[in-house]
Amino acid sequence: xxxxxxxxxxxxxxxxxxxxxxxxxxxxxxxxxxxxxxxxxxxxxxxxxxxxxxxxxxxxxxxxxxxxxxxxxxxxxxxxxxxxxxxxxxxxxxxxxxxxxxxxxxxxxxxxxxxxxxxxxxxxxxxxxxxxxxxxxxxxxxxxxxxxxxxxxxxxxxxxxxxxxxxxxxxxxxxxxxxxxxxxxxxxxxxxxxxxxxxxxxxxxxxxxxxxxxxxxxxxxxxxxxxxxxxxxxxxxxxxxxxxxxxxxxxxxxxxxxxxxxxxxxxxxxxxxxxxxxxxxxxxxxxxxxxxxxxxxxxxxxxxxxxxxxxxxxxxxxxxxxxxxxxxxxxxxx
Amino acid sequence: xxxxxxxxxxxxxxxxxxxxxxxxxxxxxxxxxxxxxxxxxxxxxxxxxxxxxxxxxxxxxxxxxxxxxxxxxxxxxxxxxxxxxxxxxxxxxxxxxxxxxxxxxxxxxxxxxxxxxxxxxxxxxxxxxxxxxxxxxxxxxxxxxxxxxxxxxxxxxxxxxxxxxxxxxxxxxxxxxxxxxxxxxxxxxxxxxxxxxxxxxxxxxxxxxxxxxxxxxxxxxxxxxxxxxxxxxxxxxxxxxxxxxxxxxxxxxxxxxxxxxxxxxxxxxxxxxxxxxxxxxxxxxxxxxxxxxxxxxxxxxxxxxxxxxxxxxxxxxxxxxxxxxxxxxxxxxx
Numbered sequence: 001x002x003x004x005x006x007x008x009x010x011x012x013x014x015x016x017x018x019x020x021x022x023x024x025x026x027x028x029x030x031x032x033x034x035x036x037x038x039x040x041x042x043x044x045x046x047x048x049x050x051x052x053x054x055x056x057x058x059x060x061x062x063x064x065x066x067x068x069x070x071x072x073x074x075x076x077x078x079x080x081x082x083x084x085x086x087x088x089x090x091x092x093x094x095x096x097x098x099x100x101x102x103x104x105x106x107x108x109x110x111x112x113x114x115x116x117x118x119x120x121x122x123x124x125x126x127x128x129x130x131x132x133x134x135x136x137x138x139x140x141x142x143x144x145x146x147x148x149x150x151x152x153x154x155x156x157x158x159x160x161x162x163x164x165x166x167x168x169x170x171x172x173x174x175x176x177x178x179x180x181x182x183x184x185x186x187x188x189x190x191x192x193x194x195x196x197x198x199x200x201x202x203x204x205x206x207x208x209x210x211x212x213x214x215x216x217x218x219x220x221x222x223x224x225x226x227x228x229x230x231x232x233x234x235x236x237x238x239x240x241x242x243x244x245x246x247x248x249x250x251x252x253x254x255x256x257x258x259x260x261x262x263x264x265x266x267x268x269x270x271x272x273x274x275x276x277x278x279x280x281x282x283x284x285x286x287x288x289x290x291x292x293x294x295x296x297x298x299x300x301x302x303x304x305x306x307x308x309x310x311x312x313x314x315x316x317x318x319x320x321x322x323x324x325x326x327x328x329x330x331x332x333x334x
Numbered sequence: 335x336x337x338x339x340x341x342x343x344x345x346x347x348x349x350x351x352x353x354x355x356x357x358x359x360x361x362x363x364x365x366x367x368x369x370x371x372x373x374x375x376x377x378x379x380x381x382x383x384x385x386x387x388x389x390x391x392x393x394x395x396x397x398x399x400x401x402x403x404x405x406x407x408x409x410x411x412x413x414x415x416x417x418x419x420x421x422x423x424x425x426x427x428x429x430x431x432x433x434x435x436x437x438x439x440x441x442x443x444x445x446x447x448x449x450x451x452x453x454x455x456x457x458x459x460x461x462x463x464x465x466x467x468x469x470x471x472x473x474x475x476x477x478x479x480x481x482x483x484x485x486x487x488x489x490x491x492x493x494x495x496x497x498x499x500x501x502x503x504x505x506x507x508x509x510x511x512x513x514x515x516x517x518x519x520x521x522x523x524x525x526x527x528x529x530x531x532x533x534x535x536x537x538x539x540x541x542x543x544x545x546x547x548x549x550x551x552x553x554x555x556x557x558x559x560x561x562x563x564x565x566x567x568x569x570x571x572x573x574x575x576x577x578x579x580x581x582x583x584x585x586x587x588x589x590x591x592x593x594x595x596x597x598x599x600x601x602x603x604x605x606x607x608x609x610x611x612x613x614x615x616x617x618x619x620x621x622x623x624x625x626x627x628x629x630x631x632x633x634x635x636x637x638x639x640x641x642x643x644x645x646x647x648x649x650x651x652x653x654x655x656x657x658x659x660x661x662x663x664x665x666x667x668x
Contacts, residue, residue, distance in 0.1 A: 070421065095430050269663050279661035317653050329421035
């Protein structure tokens with residue numbers, strides 16, 4: 001990763017992952033590495049946060065002018081009302097086309113060092129540039145088309161206020177602002193986090209599931225307070241070649257990033273191809289494919305109960321009013 | 335109209351439409367009938383407002399589960415980020431079908447006594463029941479399908495809290511809650527309203543346009559503080575038969591409700607068929623078709639300047655977090 005990150009984050013993450021907590025009255029040992037969701041996210045040095053940038057990013061996140069048809073915004077598939085996903089197997093895109101991979105949640109995505117299922121982009125800034133131009137998603141056609149739309153809508157003063165007067169309204173700065181907004185989309189205070197902080201309990205089933213997940217090795221990849229090690233893993237499942245479809249290297253065949261478990265109970269269906277309809281199915285398949293372990297129904301149920309404790313508070317945002325020209329509409333296209 | 339309405343509204347509307355205001359330092363006479371947007375809306379006796387009902391209605395307004403595909407919510411076509419419209423000529427619906435009439439704004443719709451372009455429904459409660467079942471819009475198939483989805487999503491406690499324990503979750507109550515939310519979507523403080531209240535000025539062009547609109551007779555239908563008399567009018571324009579398509583009566587041929595001018599500068603394109611791309615086009619055509627008047631370019635420009643003063647403050651809403659089942663997705667269908 002070539003960008004400097006706030007090292008503060010790493011420290012917080014490590015401090016949070018202690019495993020014998022005084023406040024925890026249940027005397028349950030929390031498996032090594034597990035801990036409270038960090039409160040600070042890594043921020044690239046070239047895209048510092050500001051309130052105005054976040055507010056602009058929020059407008060752009062909800063902006064249907066990023067799509068050729070004027071129908072789709074980021075929020076269409078990564079709906080903040082439904083845990084940053086659309087709960088579709090594959091999202092609906094331009095002219096009712098379906099995408100080829102399940103839309104991952106935007107919540108806590110600020111913590112991932114690999115964006116997209118195949119992890120091909122390290123930063124939210126990179127990710128945000130993809131969907132507007134993807135012909136099966138927003139199909140905007142070109143960066144110039146998006147910039148022209150935003151200019152006509154009236155975004156120039158908003159970009160200038162954030163990025164300075166000169167050439168502020170650019171596709172790159174659009175992505176910078178969206179990424180800044182996304183860095184605010186965290187989900188603190190999961191039942192598990194409260195449990196770790198000694199502020200609440202989780203069920204006996206969830207505790208059994210927590211231990212079982214660690215014992216069988218799930219948490220060697222779904223590691224730490226984020227419940228992902230932010231690394232790549234081979235997932236020999238389905239026909240999607242994963243990272244190989246980008247790099248063309250055989251070594252990257254069926255390689256995907258390790259997904260986080262945070263809020264996983266709210267982001268069905270599961271896997272890159274959305275082929276696991278339920279969380280129980282996903283747990284059973286992962287144990288079999290990745291760990292060569294056949295889980296009993298009771299174990300699956302316990303692990304699901306634990307995963308359900310990882311649902312945090314969804315971020316509250318005020319719905320943005322978008323700039324629009326007066327007296328005429330933007331130029332939507334089929 | 336068979337429902338009892340708060341008569342308070344009428345009183346406020348009348349008080350607001352005075353035309354020689356002490357605070358108005360410009361000494362401009364405001365044409366008879368024009369006035370400040372009322373602050374209170376009519377509320378049917380059988381659907382009293384409450385904070386919980388409004389909050390539930392907001393969830394439902396943003397709820398894609400009302401559509402068969404899980405893609406469309408009320409907000410998809412009546413986007414609160416863009417003045418309650420989608421700025422499409424005809425909205426995109428299920429499987430990329432296009433509707434047959436331009437989506438009217440939901441802002442201030444609480445004031446209209448006729449909903450839909452053809453005015454076939456008097457109340458927001460009636461209107462809200464339409465789009466989910468319309469096969470070219472949300473295409474949900476049946477009321478039972480919608481109710482079943484909402485139940486599975488986890489809406490039962492929200493409906494019970496608002497409508498009582500017994501059979502609270504119904505299609506009818508869904509519409510009641512959505513209507514209650516819509517009654518909060520008002521746009522006060524337009525430049526014109528501030529001008530009338532003596533708190534600000536409008537341009538000389540806008541003042542000329544205000545007088546011209548009254549002089550040539552626009553405001554005989556676009557009357558009062560709402561800039562609509564809430565009546566039907568014959569609009570001999572285009573091929574759409576308007577109210578006749580509902581009643582089958584020849585007398586209703588090309589009959590539509592009179593649209594309000596409130597926020598009209600932000601709701602392009604214009605007319606029931608979206609055929610007027612600009613507000614200037616719409617003004618010119620209306621004068622010609624309805625008043626047999628050919629306006630000069632200067633007059634059109636003045637009237638447009640006046641109409642632009644009718645853009646109020648868009649309502650600010652917090653984006654709702656929607657109930658969802660854990661560990662599996664709702665049953666979306668193509």
